[in-house]
Amino acid sequence: FGWSDHSSLLAQKSRIHHSNHGISSSRHQNVLRSSSLSEAQDVRQDHQQQQHPHSKLWSTTLENSKCYVNPSIELAVRPPSEGGTGIVAVVDIPADTVVMCLPLEEVGMVDAASILDLYNEEEGRDEVLTLLKDMWNRKELATSEGNSEDGKRLAIFAGIIAHLQLTRYKDMKSNTSGEGVSSYALNQSRRLALFLDAMPLLPQRDDNINSRTHPFPTHYLYWTDDEIQILLRGTIGQTKAREVRAGIGLVVREWSSSFLEEHFNNGDITQTQILNAIFSAFTAVLSRSFGDSAGRDLNGKGRMLVPLVDMLNHDGEDPNVRWTWHVGGDDENGIEDGKGDIVVTTLSEVKTGKELFKCYGWRPSWDVASSYGFVPRLSSQRWECSAIPLFPAELDLAPDSIATPNQKANHETTLDLSLESNYAPLLKSIVDAVETVNEFKDRQAIDYAIAKNETTNKKNIDRPKQLDRLQLVSLFQPPPKSTAKKYPFLRRQPCVVIGTKIQISLSDENDHYHCDAINSVLPAFRAAASAISQLRNNHQRFGNANTSQIVASQMTMAAGDSDWDVPARQLIMEGISDRIQNLVDDGTNAKAWLAKQNDATGMTDRNGEHGRFRADMASDVREAELKVLRVLLKELLNGKR
Numbered sequence: 001f002g003w004s005d006h007s008s009l010l011a012q013k014s015r016i017h018h019s020n021h022g023i024s025s026s027r028h029q030n031v032l033r034s035s036s037l038s039e040a041q042d043v044r045q046d047h048q049q050q051q052h053p054h055s056k057l058w059s060t061t062l063e064n065s066k067c068y069v070n071p072s073i074e075l076a077v078r079p080p081s082e083g084g085t086g087i088v089a090v091v092d093i094p095a096d097t098v099v100m101c102l103p104l105e106e107v108g109m110v111d112a113a114s115i116l117d118l119y120n121e122e123e124g125r126d127e128v129l130t131l132l133k134d135m136w137n138r139k140e141l142a143t144s145e146g147n148s149e150d151g152k153r154l155a156i157f158a159g160i161i162a163h164l165q166l167t168r169y170k171d172m173k174s175n176t177s178g179e180g181v182s183s184y185a186l187n188q189s190r191r192l193a194l195f196l197d198a199m200p201l202l203p204q205r206d207d208n209i210n211s212r213t214h215p216f217p218t219h220y221l222y223w224t225d226d227e228i229q230i231l232l233r234g235t236i237g238q239t240k241a242r243e244v245r246a247g248i249g250l251v252v253r254e255w256s257s258s259f260l261e262e263h264f265n266n267g268d269i270t271q272t273q274i275l276n277a278i279f280s281a282f283t284a285v286l287s288r289s290f291g292d293s294a295g296r297d298l299n300g301k302g303r304m305l306v307p308l309v310d311m312l313n314h315d316g317e318d319p320n321v322r323w324t325w326h327v328g329g330d331d332e333n334g335i336e337d338g339k340g341d342i343v344v345t346t347l348s349e350v351k352t353g354k355e356l357f358k359c360y361g362w363r364p365s366w367d368v369a370s371s372y373g374f375v376p377r378l379s380s381q382r383w384e385c386s387a388i389p390l391f392p393a394e395l396d397l398a399p400d401s402i403a404t405p406n407q408k409a410n411h412e413t414t415l416d417l418s419l420e421s422n423y424a425p426l427l428k429s430i431v432d433a434v435e436t437v438n439e440f441k442d443r444q445a446i447d448y449a450i451a452k453n454e455t456t457n458k459k460n461i462d463r464p465k466q467l468d469r470l471q472l473v474s475l476f477q478p479p480p481k482s483t484a485k486k487y488p489f490l491r492r493q494p495c496v497v498i499g500t501k502i503q504i505s506l507s508d509e510n511d512h513y514h515c516d517a518i519n520s521v522l523p524a525f526r527a528a529a530s531a532i533s534q535l536r537n538n539h540q541r542f543g544n545a546n547t548s549q550i551v552a553s554q555m556t557m558a559a560g561d562s563d564w565d566v567p568a569r570q571l572i573m574e575g576i577s578d579r580i581q582n583l584v585d586d587g588t589n590a591k592a593w594l595a596k597q598n599d600a601t602g603m604t605d606r607n608g609e610h611g612r613f614r615a616d617m618a619s620d621v622r623e624a625e626l627k628v629l630r631v632l633l634k635e636l637l638n639g640k641r
């Protein structure tokens with residue numbers, strides 16, 4: 001579900017095609033309208049005496065003499081519209097100050113591997129943990145760059161959190177704390193009780209009845225189907241939202257019998273609550289878990305959740321704190337065992353009343369939105385991405401000749417390049433061609449550095465490394481006219497991700513980043529231009545345009561040859577212009593739809609407010625893409641002059 005998932009259009013396509021609509025709307029609505037949660041709230045009221053679970057976790061940690069929390073910081077519990085809970089400075093804090101030092105074992109850090117490692121079926125079988133352990137050990141089919149492995153681990157982690165949370169709910173409801181049959185899951189849920197309560201799981205008690213909806217109103221799992229289809233139309237955000245919803249929908253289906261066996265069959269819990277807990281756990285893991293910035297993620301076992309540190313909000317442009325993982329001496333093994341301290345240090349002075357922000361890592365807006373349920377505000381400048389279609393959705397095969405009326409009527413002179421059967425072979429050749437060119441370039445750079453006795457030197461040192469390899473994503477498109485009757489469904493249009501540094505000011509000081517951005521995608525578009533030229537030649541000579549007749553080696557040659565720059569830049573320019581137009585039109589339609597909704601419902605209650613958050617988020621996703629496309633189009637037009 002992370003950034004790395006974007007690269008593998010080829011690997012993901014079959015999965016997505018089967019589940020275009022994501023989580024079925026009726027099931028989804030059930031979750032949103034669930035009213036059977038008041039019992040859970042009542043139980044919580046008794047146990048927590050109305051204290052916010054974040055505050056409770058905070059004060060309990062402060063009481064632990066082995067945990068250090070600098071008295072200069074305080075917790076700020078706020079509504080989601082204000083970023084939710086955060087941590088603020090109560091006095092001026094100088095740079096390089098340790099504000100937290102939390103021993104992982106003391107704070108109840110959670111990761112999937114440790115929970116599964118300690119689970120022993122022979123001491124009491126647990127259907128959910130058995131299922132998750134099997135999944136953990138299952139070798140995934142080899143896909144590029146281990147994407148599905150990351151997604152799988154994240155899902156298992158969510159499964160564990162949901163299971164422990166449901167176990168805790170039953171434990172609290174039965175009101176027999178410490179008595180009766182104990183199980184591994186029960187013991188773990190008691191050990192992690194405070195932290196489990198502090199995640200965005202079952203709704204918390206609130207005096208306002210309207211707020212008894214999900215506590216994470218902007219996460220894509222809680223959008224309605226209409227919101228996904230209309231508010232996000234035309235954006236890469238829509239593709240991500242559909243992927244997240246479809247992926248989780250499939251996982252939930254796979255898990256349902258084990259969860260029902262463990263929780264529903266034993267009574268006490270409704271199916272809706274089970275589903276609700278699973279969705280909530282996914283939002284918790286997607287929005288709060290993290291790995292080690294040094295690349296150490298519990299010996300490659302996955303991600304972790306760390307209380308208190310997960311209350312720090314994100315600033316990707318100017319973070320004022322960072323966290324590090326300290327183990328005693330050189331004891332790197334401590335990290336593998338999840339031991340050591342998490343230390344949060346200020347990077348710059350934090351003035352009284354200001355919030356502490358860490359950077360969650362660079363990701364484009366559409367990706368931040370799909371994990372974290374918000375889009376960062378652009379304050380000064382930051383790296384951002386959009387995507388450009390590799391080919392026009394409908395290719396004119398005879399652009400210079402006049403087609404006969406008969407040919408036109410039969411669509412003989414066009415090719416639908418958003419049909420998978422047509423684009424898939426071309427896409428594979430483009431990926432291969434770009435890889436060949438990149439390998440060649442890397443070798444040349446190394447040879448050059450050796451000859452000059454230098455180390456290889458990357459020009460834009462702050463350019464995110466994800467942008468240095470070919471990234472493919474796809475957009476959902478309505479069918480082109482030529483095939484709309486025969487195949488009326490939405491289909492995917494393959495795109496290349498392009499990223500540059502956008503800024504809030506109107507000056508052009510980032511021109512060189514835009515120029516680099518275009519250069520970095522040129523090989524893919526040169527190969528695409530070669531494919532298009534071959535298709536047109538074949539059509540002219542043989543009267544057909546079968547994509548299987550394309551010569552891949554010609555595309556590879558073109559990918560590395562600047563002679564192809566003119567048609568490649570033309571393709572990029574047309575793709576960008578087309579996208580800008582569509583994004584603007586779809587944005588206007590989204591606004592009109594929203595206005596209609598507002599008129600119909602008044603949008604005054606909490607659901608209306610949450611709807612507005614989602615609409616704002618959709619608009620931010622759209623604007624971020626538009627900003628990138630506009631600066632790149634300007635750069636291309638300047639380059640032409």
Ligand SMILES: C[S@@+](CC[C@H](N)C(=O)[O-])C[C@H]1O[C@@H](n2cnc3c(N)ncnc32)[C@H](O)[C@@H]1O
Pocket residue numbers: 082083084085086287288310311312313314315371372373374376
């Ligand atoms: C790791 S948690 C941080 C604590 C969180 N605010 C809470 O209430 O528990 C990450 C979530 O905080 C919110 N968040 C973080 N940074 C934000 C920001 N700059 N603006 C708005 N929301 C933010 C998002 O909902 C995100 O998914």
